[in-house]
Amino acid sequence: MKKSMFFALATLGLVAMASCEKEAEKTPEAAPELTNETQITGIPFTGGEFTYEFDSNKKWTVAGDAEVTIEGQTYEFGLTPTSGDAGHGVVTVTVPANKGAKEISYSFTLTLLGEDKDTKPLTKTVSLTIPAPSVTDAAGNTYKVVYLKDGNYWMAENLRYVPEGAKVSDGTEEGCEIWYPYSTDGKTTTALKDEASVKKLGLLYTAAVALGVKAIDENNYNKLEGVQGICPKGWHIPTRSELVGLCAETTKGDGEDAKPAIKTDAVFYDATLQKATITKANEAGFNFTFSGFVNNGKYNALAIDNTVCDKEAYFGNPRMSYYLASTGFKAKSAFQTFSMFSTFTKENMFGKLSAGYNNLPNGVAVRCVMDKTAK
Numbered sequence: 001m002k003k004s005m006f007f008a009l010a011t012l013g014l015v016a017m018a019s020c021e022k023e024a025e026k027t028p029e030a031a032p033e034l035t036n037e038t039q040i041t042g043i044p045f046t047g048g049e050f051t052y053e054f055d056s057n058k059k060w061t062v063a064g065d066a067e068v069t070i071e072g073q074t075y076e077f078g079l080t081p082t083s084g085d086a087g088h089g090v091v092t093v094t095v096p097a098n099k100g101a102k103e104i105s106y107s108f109t110l111t112l113l114g115e116d117k118d119t120k121p122l123t124k125t126v127s128l129t130i131p132a133p134s135v136t137d138a139a140g141n142t143y144k145v146v147y148l149k150d151g152n153y154w155m156a157e158n159l160r161y162v163p164e165g166a167k168v169s170d171g172t173e174e175g176c177e178i179w180y181p182y183s184t185d186g187k188t189t190t191a192l193k194d195e196a197s198v199k200k201l202g203l204l205y206t207a208a209v210a211l212g213v214k215a216i217d218e219n220n221y222n223k224l225e226g227v228q229g230i231c232p233k234g235w236h237i238p239t240r241s242e243l244v245g246l247c248a249e250t251t252k253g254d255g256e257d258a259k260p261a262i263k264t265d266a267v268f269y270d271a272t273l274q275k276a277t278i279t280k281a282n283e284a285g286f287n288f289t290f291s292g293f294v295n296n297g298k299y300n301a302l303a304i305d306n307t308v309c310d311k312e313a314y315f316g317n318p319r320m321s322y323y324l325a326s327t328g329f330k331a332k333s334a335f336q337t338f339s340m341f342s343t344f345t346k347e348n349m350f351g352k353l354s355a356g357y358n359n360l361p362n363g364v365a366v367r368c369v370m371d372k373t374a375k
Helices: 002-025 195-201 207-211 240-247 278-283
Strands: 048-056 059-064 067-070 073-076 078-080 087-095 104-113 122-130 134-136 142-147 153-155 182-184 189-191 249-252 259-262 293-295 298-300
Touching (some): 048 104, 087 104, 087 122
Antiparallel strands (some): 067 073, 134 142, 249 259
16 A cells, blocks of 8 residues: 555656646747838828738737817828738728828827737837928929818919929010019019019919910910919819809809809808908918019009908909909800919909900919819
8 A cells, every 4th residue: 555655656746747847848928029010101291091011920909099180170090900910910091181281190009919918018109290281393392282161272372483494574574474573662663583582472474374375365265274284293273163262253144244243151251241351361371472463564563451352353442363254255154264363453354355365464473272183
């Protein structure tokens, strides 16, 4: 009996020793490791879908805010999928368009999970930046851009692009098509040739130059709606309906029978004053800047009050206005009207030949609007 007990105890001892040896031989779990991580850079202000890729030796999850509110504007972000197994991971990040005036910062967290409860997870914060809206022309000039309630991105500065081979004039010679901005004391006018003034105020263009044609005539006047012209790629000279959407003025009928009508839901419309105003424009971030206008090759200067797009746009009662509707080619409609900021006209707004459709050296400031397809 004693011998049997001895063998039993010995056997138990051997089993215990073998178990300890197995415990000692057990390999500890590898720490979570993240490799071959890609970076998301170069996000345009219009947003889009981007991929974040990596390799991991553990299961993983990603998490981030679905909504971010900045200056009263809510932006929705997406992360798909939100988890995965070890190996190559791909997360699609849906980035919204920036509709504000400042860049947007966003981040999400990638977590690599250990299988053992004692293994510490690895976390990585991925940060993204959506730049403030802007656009750069072919010459490298960059312009501020504003998103307005009409659903469009607009330049918030006057264009200062000079096409290749073109010359900017101070108004002292014949055959001008692009002019410097200017200042006036009410009696004399001075061209502002310095770089700072041009950057602040932009240049003045004839309609033909702005629309990118040699001349506007009976062969092309009705084919210019929404053309790129001298705007950056993906942008165009505003159409009549786009400017009406800001400035509220529109017409019914043709020629001398045309009657005014007001678009009361226009972005800059002031219900109290019953017209659109520069004050409303600037509250929306449009940053209206008057750089003058050129009429038949002579500089003209007018004081600016707080109204905009008022139908009483006469020299004696200055308003921010736009090229008008008639063409001089006996057409029932002229699409490329109200296209450029800013011009004044002495003519009746609803019937006579518009400066937008003649080739006299009339120059105005230009602002572009982004193509719908570019968004």
